Amino acid sequence: MSYGAGIWGMVEHKKLNSVQNRACKLFLGLKRNSPNLAARGDMGWTSCLTKQRVEVLRLFCRLKCLSNDRLPVMISNWSSRRSKSWEKSVEAMIRNLNVSHICNVDNISKSHMNPLKRHLFQIDESKWFQDLWNDDKNPNGNKLRTYRLFKKDLKPEPYALSHFLPRHLRKATALLRSGSSDLIMIEKLRYSHPPTPLNCRTCPFCLEIETETHFLVECDMYSDIHFELFQEMHKTDNNFYNLSPKEKIIMILSSDLVNPKTISSYIYEMFSRRNYYMSYNYRT
Ligand SMILES: [Zn+2]
Structure with missing residues (x-):
């Protein structure tokens, strides 16, 4: 070019x-x-x-x-x-x-x-x-609200370039990181008509506001997957369980001590489960 x-x-x-x-x-x-x-x-x-x-x-x-x-x-x-x-x-x-x-x-x-x-x-x-960090164009909340918590420099991410992840894992991780997954209510209901207020974009399983943080570290629907993911993170930091949800998501999405394929697999598994239950509810 x-x-x-x-x-x-x-x-x-x-x-x-x-x-x-x-x-x-x-x-x-x-x-x-x-x-x-x-x-x-x-x-x-x-x-x-x-x-x-x-x-x-x-x-x-x-x-x-x-x-x-x-x-x-x-x-x-x-x-x-x-x-x-x-x-x-x-x-x-x-x-x-x-x-x-x-x-x-x-x-x-x-x-x-x-x-x-x-x-x-x-x-x-x-x-x-x-x-x-410029919110001028997005006065009602930026898609990048989660991304900017952990991304501080313009360096290539290991999950994207240095580890040859299968496409479905790379995609699940990229969508979650960039705050643009349609499966997370805070993003999905952004485009509803009339617009859904931020505090009404709740998780379909527990009625908390469904953000990337809620999905990745808080929601009980995925507690067994969280348990395994947290154990992986605990191996790299003994203090992991004492961190706040925000600190946990920052560590999970920015850690270079855990293999990105492992983290991406857990993210993909959570999305798959969510997809399954959402489509099941829709059918019934
Ligand atoms: Zn939930």
Whole structure:
């Protein structure tokens, strides 16, 4: 997607973001309306704009390092005389990036590329983190309410990339983490007509508000599965049973000490049981 981005990559292209988001969601098994930030966060991918800007800087560096008798440099010098040239746009971009502590437009060289890349990735990660906590567009409650409890950086998640989980396990975990599972009432009743107030989105089995936390660590409907899951977690932390429900879900979904396949299998088992009882109730 970023072919030739050195030339055209200074500005954001929404269609490229859409393609990248769809690729993340397809791989994780998320739905169209799942949050893009969670999909990208679990894959640990930087934004398209950041990748494009790295390509722009790389091309700019390459041109700066060539001798003046080389054809690309001659074309570049000719083009830079125009009022709106690629070179002027790149120089403006470098100034806006505030990288004066690394280099400036006159002394930029190949040795600056790695620090520049790191700087761009840091900017990208902090922008992603700010968006994660931005509720301006969701005054009535964000889907990411659970996700942001445990996801603090833009690193790829082991369940998604480093352990080759079967698709159904990856999907169950991704949906629960991103707060976009239709099987959890707090999400499902979000789209009802008329809208269901938050305190009425109750669990079909125990009348508590059904959040991801309630589902994963509290509801008695899955107490036997919780028991096994908690035992696994207890092996890594002796204090696990004393934690609050919120602390438990944070630990379960962010622990890198327990094999992600084990945790995903328990999550899948809970969803399967819920599905079974819900469809049974519906039939009767
Ligand atoms: Zn319940």
